Amino acid sequence: MTPIERTIRFRRYQDAAFQVLGASLTVVALLVLGALVLDLAKTGLGRLSWSFLTSFPSRKAEQAGIASAIVGSFYVMIVTAFTAIPLGVAAGMYLEEYSRRNWFTAIIEINIANLAGVPSIVYGLMALSLFVYTFGLGESILAGGLTLALLILPIVIVATREALRSIPLHIREAAYAMGATRWQVVRHHLLPYSTGGIATGVIIALSRAIGETAPLITIGALTFIAFLPPTPLTPRPEEDGGGLYGPFEWLDSGFTVLPIQMFNWVSRPGEAFLANAAAAGIVLIVATLGLNALAIVVRNRMRRRIRW
Amino acid sequence: MVTAGLGTMDRPGTPQIDVRESALREAWAAWPEVASGRHVPPPIKADVRSLSFWYGKVQAVKNVSIPIADRRVTALIGPSGCGKTTLLRCFNRMHDLYRNSRYEGQIVLHPSGTDIIDRRVNPIEMRMRIGMVFQKPNPFPKSIFENVAFGLRMKGVRGRSEIADRVEAAIKAAALWDEVSDRLRKPAYDLSGGQQQRLCIARALATEPEMVLFDEPTSALDPVATARIEELVQSLKERVTVLIVTHNMQQAGRVSDFTAFMYLGEMVEFDRTEKVFQNPGKQLTEQYISGRFG
Numbered sequence: 258m259t260p261i262e263r264t265i266r267f268r269r270y271q272d273a274a275f276q277v278l279g280a281s282l283t284v285v286a287l288l289v290l291g292a293l294v295l296d297l298a299k300t301g302l303g304r305l306s307w308s309f310l311t312s313f314p315s316r317k318a319e320q321a322g323i324a325s326a327i328v329g330s331f332y333v334m335i336v337t338a339f340t341a342i343p344l345g346v347a348a349g350m351y352l353e354e355y356s357r358r359n360w361f362t363a364i365i366e367i368n369i370a371n372l373a374g375v376p377s378i379v380y381g382l383m384a385l386s387l388f389v390y391t392f393g394l395g396e397s398i399l400a401g402g403l404t405l406a407l408l409i410l411p412i413v414i415v416a417t418r419e420a421l422r423s424i425p426l427h428i429r430e431a432a433y434a435m436g437a438t439r440w441q442v443v444r445h446h447l448l449p450y451s452t453g454g455i456a457t458g459v460i461i462a463l464s465r466a467i468g469e470t471a472p473l474i475t476i477g478a479l480t481f482i483a484f485l486p487p488t489p490l491t492p493r494p495e496e497d498g499g500g501l502y503g504p505f506e507w508l509d510s511g512f513t514v515l516p517i518q519m520f521n522w523v524s525r526p527g528e529a530f531l532a533n534a535a536a537a538g539i540v541l542i543v544a545t546l547g548l549n550a551l552a553i554v555v556r557n558r559m560r561r562r563i564r565w
Numbered sequence: 566m567v568t569a570g571l572g573t574m575d576r577p578g579t580p581q582i583d584v585r586e587s588a589l590r591e592a593w594a595a596w597p598e599v600a601s602g603r604h605v606p607p608p609i610k611a612d613v614r615s616l617s618f619w620y621g622k623v624q625a626v627k628n629v630s631i632p633i634a635d636r637r638v639t640a641l642i643g644p645s646g647c648g649k650t651t652l653l654r655c656f657n658r659m660h661d662l663y664r665n666s667r668y669e670g671q672i673v674l675h676p677s678g679t680d681i682i683d684r685r686v687n688p689i690e691m692r693m694r695i696g697m698v699f700q701k702p703n704p705f706p707k708s709i710f711e712n713v714a715f716g717l718r719m720k721g722v723r724g725r726s727e728i729a730d731r732v733e734a735a736i737k738a739a740a741l742w743d744e745v746s747d748r749l750r751k752p753a754y755d756l757s758g759g760q761q762q763r764l765c766i767a768r769a770l771a772t773e774p775e776m777v778l779f780d781e782p783t784s785a786l787d788p789v790a791t792a793r794i795e796e797l798v799q800s801l802k803e804r805v806t807v808l809i810v811t812h813n814m815q816q817a818g819r820v821s822d823f824t825a826f827m828y829l830g831e832m833v834e835f836d837r838t839e840k841v842f843q844n845p846g847k848q849l850t851e852q853y854i855s856g857r858f859g
Contacts, residue, residue: 357664427703433662435716435768436693445715450706563706564754 294542301535309536313483314518318529323537325482326518329398330467330544332486332507333514336402337409337466342459345410349417349455354443373411380408381475389476396477398486399508404472409462416458420451425565453559457552464548468541470516479511480521486510515541609675610635610776610806611656616670616682618651618660625651627830628670633776633823635675638798638807640821640838642814644858648830649810653778656681656808657695658688674775693720696769696805697778701785702761704753704768709736709745712753712764716772731771738804739767740797759790766797770805777801779809783816795820814854818842826850 258266312322352369356362384404394400424447432442486507487493493502513521515537522534611633618626626648633639641649651660658681660666672681674694681691693716704712713732722728732749736742741763745756753764762782769777779798783791798820801807811817817824817838824841826834826849834841834850845851852858 425703427699427701428705430659430662431699431703431705431765431768432715434657434659434692434697434699435719435772436689436691437715437719438689441719445719446705564752565703565706 297535297538297542300532301537301539304532304536305539309533310540314481314513314521315483318522318527318533321522321530321533323515323518323540325485326513326515326537327540328485329478329482329512330514332398332510333402333405333473333512334463334467336399336508337405338459338463340403340406341409341413341462344406345413345459346417346455348410349414349421350443350447352414353418353421354439354447369411369414373415376471377408377469378471378475380404381472383407384472385476395509396479396511397509398512400476401473401478401512401514404476405466405469408469408472409466412462412465413455413459416462417451417455420454420458421447423454424450428565450563453556453563456559457556460548460552460555464545464552467514467544467548468516470514470520473514473517474520478517479513480517482511482513486512515544607634607637609633611675611681611808612671612673613652614671614673616652616655616668616672618648618655618669619665619667620651621665625830626655629827629830629832631825631832631835633806633808635806636802636804637822638802638809638820639823639825640817641808641810641825641827642812642817642853643827643833644853645812646829647827649827650780652827653780653808653810656776656778657692657697658682659697661688693772694774695776695778696772696774698762698765698769698780698782700781702758702765704756704761704764706752706754708750709753709756709764710749713767713771716768720772732767735767735771736764738770738801739763740793740800741767757790759786759793762786762790762794763797766794766801770801774805776806776808779807779811781810781812784812791816814842826853828853 309322310327311324312320313325314323315321348369352362352365356365381404384400384407388394388400388403389396392400394403428446428450429442432446437445487502487510489504489507490501493500519534519537519541522530522537609632613629613631613633616626616629617624629648629652631639641652643649654660655668655672660668668682670682673679674681674691679686679691681695705715707715710732713735714728717728717731722731733742733746736745741760744760745751745764748755753761756764762785766777766782782798783794786794795816798807798809802822809817809821821838824836824838825832826841826845826847828849834845834847836846840846841850842854845854
C-alpha cells in the first residue's frame with residue numbers, strides 16, 4: 258500500500274467514524290424525546306376526551322377539564338401577539354434599517370441580546386411590579402399577555418433583523434436607485450420580502466410563550482378558574498347590570514393557562530390528577546408542535562415565492 | 566453652436582464660458598464631419614468638474630473632469646479598482662446610502678444646471694432623473710409588470726391605463742416586449758439572465774430619465790445576451806444620455822462614442838472612442854488598450 262493510499266484509507270475511516278458517532282447521538286436524543294412523549298401519552302391519553310376539553314377544573318379529578326385553561330391561553334396569546342409583533346418588528350426594522358451605529362444603538366443591541374437570556378421568572382417579577390401594581394392592571398389577561406410579550410420581544414426583534422439581513426444588498430440598491438425614499442423601500446420591498454422570515458420567528462416565539470408558566474404564576478395568575486372571560490358583545494347577566502359585554506372587557510378578566518393548570522394538578526395528591534396533568538400536557542404539546550409546523554409551512558411557502 | 570446649459574451655472578463665480586465644452590469640441594475636432602462644418606458636435610449633458618471622492622480616508626476618485634455628451638454613449642474604462650464604478654455611482658449619489666463618503670467638485674447636469682453632488686440637491690431627485698442598471702441583473706422578487714411599474718408608482722402615477730401604457734413602452738424600448746408580453750404577471754425571476762437585465766433596463770427607462778448609468782451591465786451574461794444588451798445600449802442614445810462602465814475594452818469600442826480611460830482614480834485620457842482605441846494620446850492608455858496590463 259502506498260503512503261497516499263494509506264492516508265486516504267485513514268481519512269475514510271475518520272469520516273465513517275464521525276458519521277456513526279453523529280447518527281447514534283441523534284438516535285439517543287430522539288429516543289429520550291420519544292420516551293417522554295410516550296410516557297405522557299400512556300398516562301394522559303385515557304383522560305383525553307371532549308368533556309375534558311370543555312369542562313372547568315373541579316375538586317373531583319374525573320370531572321375536571323381544561324376549558325378555562327385553553328380559552329385563557331388563547332386570549333393571552335392574542336394580547337401577546339398584538340403587542341410583541343408590532344413592537345418587535347418596528348424595533349428590528351429601526352435597528353437594522355434606520356439607526357446609525359453609535360454608542361446608543363450599541364447599548365440597545367447589547368440589551369436586546371441580554372434580554373433574550375434573562376430567566377423568565379425575572380420578567381414575571383418585573384411585570385408584577387410594573388403592570389400589576391404600578392399600572393394597576395391586576396392579575397388580568399392584559400397583564401399576563403403583556404408579560405409574555407416582553408418575554409418574546411427579543412426573539413421577534415432578532416427574527417426581524419435576521420429576515421431583513423437576508424435581503425441582498427443589490428435589491429436595496431435597485432430600489433434606492435429608482436429614487437425610492439427609505440420608507441418606500443421598507444414598505445414596498447423590505448417588509449414584503451421579509452414577511453416569511455418574520456412570521457416564522459414570531460410563530461416560534463409564540464410557541465415558546467404558550468408554554469411559559471413561571472412569569473404568569475409570579476404575576477398572580479390563578480390556578481383555579483371556573484369561568485370564562487366575557488366574550489365580546491355577548492349578553493351580560495341581569496344581576497351584573499345587563500346589556501352587552503364591551504369588546505375589550507375580557508382583557509380585565511382573571512385567567513389561567515394550560516401550563517399553570519398542569520402545574521396545579523401535578524402538585525395535588527392522587528393518580529387521577531396526575532392523569533389530568535398528562536392529558537393537559539398532550540394538549541399543550543399538540544399546540545406547540547402545531548405552531549412549529551405552521552412556521553415550517555409559512556417558511557417553505559415564502560421560500561418558493563421569493564428568490565433572488 | 567454648442568450652447569446647452571451655458572449661463573445656467575448655479576454657483577456664483579463660476580466662469581460663464583464652460584471650459585469642458587472646449588474639451589468636447591477638441592475631441593470632436595479630428596472628426597472630418599465636424600472639421601468640415603457638416604456636423605454639429607453634441608451639447609453637453611453632464612459636466613464632471615474636478616471631482617474627487619473619498620471612502621473614509623481613501624480617495625477613490627482624484628480630481629476627475631469629463632464632459633458627458635448629450636444623447637451619446639460615454640464609456641468609462643480602466644483596470645479594476647481604478648475608480649470607474651465609484652465615479653459612475655456619484656452621478657446618482659448612491660454613495661449617500663453609506664457612511665463616510667465625501668464628494669468634492671461638481672457634476673453639473675444640463676440644461677437645468679443642477680450640481681448633482683451639491684449637498685442641497687436631494688439625492689432622491691437625482692435618482693429619479695438618472696436611472697441605473699447594475700452589474701448583476703437585480704429585478705425585484707415581484708412580477709415582470711410590477712418591476713417596471715415600480716418607478717412610476719413611486720413617482721405617484723396613479724392611472725391604471727397610464728401605468729400599463731408606460732410599462733409597455735419601456736419594455737418595448739428595452740427590446741423585451743415580444744418575449745414577455747404574454748406573461749407580464751409572472752415572476753421576474755423566471756426570466757433568463759439576459760432577459761432579466763433587459764427588464765432592469767426597462768425598469769430604469771420607465772420613468773423617462775435624462776440619463777442612464779450602466780455599471781458593467783454584461784459581466785454576468787453570456788455572449789449572446791451580451792450582444793443584445795450592447796445593441797440595446799446603442800439604440801438608447803436616441804432618447805437618453807448613456808454612461809457605461811465596462812472592463813471589456815471591445816465592448817467600449819463597440820458601443821461608445823466617447824471613452825474615458827481611468828487609472829488609480831485619475832482620468833488619464835478622454836477622447837472620441839475611435840481616437841482612444843486607434844491612436845491613444847498617452848502611453849498608459851496605449852498599454853492598457855493593447856492588454857499589457859490591467
